[in-house]
């Protein structure tokens with residue numbers, strides 16, 4: 404069976420309204436954990452929700468978790484019964500089918516650009532529904548392959564919920580009254596010319612998936628003030644709650660506390676809505692990750708950033724991502740992450756590798772500022788990436804862990820850069 408984009412998917416997951424009586428005993432586990440259904444003689448017909456995209460009414464009834472290829476069902480979690488009419492349920496199903504189709508299409512486009520991160524589980528979301536039961540089957544298709552994929556899938560759910568609470572139209576109204584943004588790129592250039600060293604984007608980060616908790620006594624405004632005093636040109640504020648213990652409240656609090664450094668909203672952006680939201684919460688710049696976003700998304704999001712007065716820091720990790728990003732018009736700021744976000748490996752020679760030869764020349768011609776990101780702990784590290792061609796660095800762990808993060812900056816550069 405194929406959809407309007409010509410994508411193929413198995414007929415048993417084509418989620419038209421299936422009319423089947425499902426008995427738990429007639430499930431059979433196949434195809435790497437995907438389940439197929441067999442009707443048994445004498446079973447009566449009744450409405451069954453779209454198979455891989457469950458309607459909410461069922462989600463509100465019962466749920467249970469099933470580990471990989473288990474044939475017996477563990478305890479059932481009862482949920483609130485819903486009161487949705489069959490018509491509404493049908494419309495809801497149709498909408499979710501559309502969303503799922505678009506998600507599948509995104510995965511295909513992304514894969515064609517060498518993006519390994521799947522925006523949605525290719526075999527449908529991890530939850531399945533049988534009659535009144537909700538259960539979870541793990542398989543290669545619906546289990547994240549790495550932390551970045553897990554973050555992105557979680558973000559997808561999180562953003563959908565946030566969008567329901569605050570639709571784009573509401574955000575746009577707030578933006579009309581928001582104070583102007585500050586010049587993020589200008590601040591980095593000014594710091595570089597003032598000190599002769601890479602301009603510093605100092606990261607306000609409590610925790611990370613690779614390093615765990617970095618700082619127990621975490622007071623974002625105090626840390627931000629210490630960074631500013633210590634000579635940071637800009638700040639990067641983690642807003643992801645689940646994986647980094649950050650928040651948009653932190654971003655807003657730092658902005659409202661009168662900190663002058665322009666602020667990067669360090670988020671996992673998968674939807675333009677997040678850019679509007681970041682703008683309202685006080686961001687001056689936003690991170691776009693090439694390992695997650697296809698070219699078209701980057702192009703579109705860069706335009707939205709410009710329209711909202713935000714800088715876009717487009718992050719790459721390998722040559723292919725760098726080449727993709729260099730082919731996109733209007734990019735002013737490229738971050739080279741020395742951390743592989745899929746494996747957590749950190750290697751600062753990555754910055755040098757990606758700036759060698761023609762790539763480095765093209766970056767100079769286009770007057771793009773390159774930011775060296777991750778794994779920078781000493782003046783030698785900073786010197787190494789500067790030599791490679793960066794005009795800015797993004798640093799978290801090595802400075803946020805210091806009792807005085809401002810003095811941490813002096814330690815990082817080997818001299819006081821606040822003067």
Ligand SMILES: O=C(O)c1ccccc1NCC(=O)[C@H](O)[C@H](O)COP(=O)(O)O
Pocket residue numbers: 550551606608611612613614740742744747776777778779797798799800801
């Ligand atoms: O750091 C992680 O564990 C991580 C995992 C998944 C996605 C992103 C992740 N980190 C973001 C960053 O790259 C860093 O916060 C940033 O570059 C600063 O790095 P560092 O100076 O090494 O703290």
